[in-house]
Amino acid sequence: MNMRSKFPRALTLALSLVTFSTWSGCAEIQQIAEESARRSGDERMAKIIHGSGTVVSGLLPISYEEEQSIGAAIALQVVARYGGVYDQPEITRYVNLVGRAVALTCDRPDIPYHFAVLNSDSINAFAAPAGYVFVTRGLLKQIRNEAELAAVLGHEIAHVSQKHILEVIQRSKRLAGVSEAGLAYAHQNPDVFKNLIDAAAKKLLDEGLDQEKELEGDSLGEVFAARVGYDPTAYVVLLNRLRVLKGDDKAFFKTHPNFSNRINAVQQVIQTHGWKPTGVLLENRFARLRGKI
């Protein structure tokens, strides 16, 4: 009796092909192996190879194209829940110019960033994946100069550049036992895709990102704005003003760390870099638009 059955040899070959395709980045090779197993009548092996690809795809990060779909879906929720976009052409242009100047020097400058003002009096700012950044009219009213606005936008840009919200999606899909969240999945399972987006929007808008992500946003936002040349102390002044205004507002702190921690994080960055006040605040350029906010 032949002790070497056909199955282990096929298994070895197929697994080798899958492993090779994993490392070489050729999903086509995985597909060939899967088809080959199916043609030879080994449906079980075809499923194993297929499953290996799914596991691999679930472990890999979300592509930019997929990020665009996710980002637009979350951005829709932000706009719907915060009074829509405030369409004032001069303010839109100004916020986009400041935001893009900051984004040029962030850690992920090769994707387009889009900025809009939300028609809401609440004091807040948000970012969705793929570069959607929002600031409320309420927060704009508290800002005194361009350097402060640059730091606020820098904080949100950092959430995009560090893929903080995508991490939430990755975590949610793992909890939901879903190995994918991309375009293909959204088409095949729109309900599960909707649940993932809803969960991410809830985290972003109601619960807030993890405190360490918010503090990282503050630190990097400070760095990005300083790289452009804005006064590095401007963000501390703004955070102090908001601390006085918000006090110990529990609703606000549901989505953000308390101001003392945030100010400490920013001051730590200033100290590490040895930055001094430069006076580059551009108050006049900002003031010209204040009446239109």
Add this chain to the structure above:
Amino acid sequence: MKRPSRLAAPLVTLLLLSLYLLTGVALAETVFVQSKTAKLRSGKTSLDSVVADLKFGEPLEVLSKEGNWLAVQTARGAKGWIFAGKTTPTKPAGSEDDVLAKLGKSFRRTEAGDVTASAGARGLDKVSEGYANRVGITQQHRDAIDRMAAYRINDQEVEDFLKQGGLGEYAK
């Protein structure tokens, strides 16, 4: 007495040369371009002519420092000045991650057939439009996201904005 090998002198020279080169390498400081747009200039002001346009993540060897400007040499041998705010001592993150992301998409696409997003100038693609339908997002809000994504400001306009504000390399 045994005569020293004829190879001794060249070997000592080679050793000394290696030491010199190694020391040189150890002393040389490398920075990386940390901006989507960065110019290598012939002098240390924004008024000096542009020697080369630099790419994000490009390594530069630092030759000297003066104020907010660095004298650098590119890998292709071009020498000039760059505003220090557009550089970073560590290689910017992202490229490795993006390779993995593309690989992930490749696998997922295999399972999906030819499903594609039509991002283009619009913010919403088929997937996000489908989501909007499911949760009942109004047309007004969908249009807002489309307008937001389609809003165009080019790099030159941003450069002019920086110049007007005296920011970055245009600092007064």
